[in-house]
Amino acid sequence: MSSDPSTPDAGASGTVYTTKAVPTHRRRAYWREALSRTFGAVDMRVSDEVDSGTIRTSPLGPMQTVTVDGDPQRARRTRRLIAGSDNDDHVVVKLLCRGTARIEQDDREAYVRPGQLFVYDMARPVHLTLPERFRTKSLVLPRAVLGLGESDLRQLTAAPLGSESAVGGLLTPLLSRLVDSAATYPQRTGELIARNVVDLVQTLAEERLGRMTEDSTSGARTLLVRIRVYIDRHLAHPDLTPESVARAHHISVRYLHKLFELEDITVSRWIQQRRLEHCRRDLSRPASADLTVAAVAHRWGFTSASHFSRVFRAAYGVPPAAWRDSARRERSALLLGRPAANPLSSSAERAASA
Incomplete structure (x- = not known):
């Protein structure tokens, strides 16, 4: 890819792959390689030659944010490709913004519509079908950052989550904002927002595994993320205080301070x-x-x-x-x-x- 006009625009703020300047007969191979560099090796199939596609990535500590605009395609990651890949220890949290999708993993098959999130594990076979022009926003993170074992992670994969879920209602706008703005944030700000996303994915796992209780650490973490979002939306108000924040969330100031002890601030x-x-x-x-x-x-x-x-x-x-x-x-x-x-x-x- 480095010797042709499709050379990615790489820099401190991330990388852009685009087929815009690639000769038509080379776009399919270029697009497959761009996807593989971003998410790991995949076997990609398209009905015709790739017309246009763009991938934008931004690093965020040990994670990476990715936006993909592309034509209809099928991407399959097989055991053979996983065995030959050095990018198999990552989990992808993906938001479908445009188009429809079908995701298959762990003996499950799910159909995803715009506004829904889904998760898949790069360490196991996965099949993603996007039958129409699409846009996705993803957070690619090492399994160690997520902190879930394989059996727990299997409870999350190939199961769409939309804004109708309480956790999804928080997670969807946070992930979308993070992916759109990752390159503009100071490093610590971006990493804090990314941690909010990770916290919510962990909370989702707790819910799916039936471990969630009102007083659990995961429950507190979810409330803390909701409070952070509230604070960001009201920063311009001079009267934003611990008392007003606690009142808006129907908790005591003492409990609010206890929640922030989780962040050591x-x-x-x-x-x-x-x-x-x-x-x-x-x-x-x-x-x-x-x-x-x-x-x-x-x-x-x-x-x-x-x-x-x-x-x-x-x-x-x-x-x-x-x-x-x-x-x-x-x-x-x-x-x-x-x-x-x-x-x-x-x-x-x-x-x-x-």
């Missing part, structure tokens, strides 16, 4: 951390260039500009104005084709010498 610290991450992102964006630093802070729920400046510097080592200036210089350097300094390190150096 306080509720207030979590809220502040998420606000700072959004402010840092906005201060780096050209679209927010006309806003003052104080306006950006107020947009994400900080009521005091001086307090925001203090906590921003404590978190990132530089004042917010210096961060913005460095991000502006970095954009200019990139436009001119010059090496760009890291905004954080260059600003930190100037702050230290001031």
